[in-house]
Amino acid sequence: MSEENVAVTSDELDDLERSRRILFRWQKVMGEGISAHYAFEKPAAPFAVLGGNDALLMNRGSIRPAPNQLDGYFKVLVFAPAAVRAERLLRRSPELADCAGEWQARIEDNQSVLRPMVDMVLVNIDDDPSRNAEGLLRVMELHVAEGGRQVARRR
Numbered sequence: 001m002s003e004e005n006v007a008v009t010s011d012e013l014d015d016l017e018r019s020r021r022i023l024f025r026w027q028k029v030m031g032e033g034i035s036a037h038y039a040f041e042k043p044a045a046p047f048a049v050l051g052g053n054d055a056l057l058m059n060r061g062s063i064r065p066a067p068n069q070l071d072g073y074f075k076v077l078v079f080a081p082a083a084v085r086a087e088r089l090l091r092r093s094p095e096l097a098d099c100a101g102e103w104q105a106r107i108e109d110n111q112s113v114l115r116p117m118v119d120m121v122l123v124n125i126d127d128d129p130s131r132n133a134e135g136l137l138r139v140m141e142l143h144v145a146e147g148g149r150q151v152a153r154r155r
Contacts, residue, residue, distance in 0.1 A: 003142070013037055024069040028055030031101030040110040049136075051078075054110045057117045076136065079111045082101040084124075 008016070015038065016022050025039035027084060040050050050073075057075070060067045078146050080088070085107045089096060122136060 010037065013041075018043075022062060023050075024066075024150060025064050025139050026056050027059060028105075029059070030105035034099075034105075037110070042088060051082055054108075057114055058110060074140075075120075076140075077111065077114050077118040077121045078124050078136075079121060081123045082109055 002084070011024065013022075017025060021042060022039040023042045025037060028033055029035045036054075038052065040052070043050075047057050051139070055062070060070065063069050089106055096106065111121070120139065122139065
């Protein structure tokens, strides 16, 4: 599981959990009896940036081995407007356009619920991963430089 976003079967995920190769796992319910399970591989470095979906915060009870796994993590909500999320999803998974419940669950705007659960919010409209990563690192540097106080910069 060294690549990002590797699909595995349910049995393979259970095996990874039993072999203690994952940091933790969680579930996202997407309506109509559809759910997906996610996990983070244990990072090799002592500092790691982990990227999860909204279910990681909204469905904390599904986190294994324990729902409090996120305590102590610096949490950043990376939010994209609905039109941007829909366009990205259509490009990535066009077959979901025919699955109304799952489509809606994947592009649902949960930011008002998620904002109180995170330490920082970034609005993302750029598809260039290098600019996104650079921007996130710069904002985190400012956050640390300001002693953990909220930092905002206008364009």
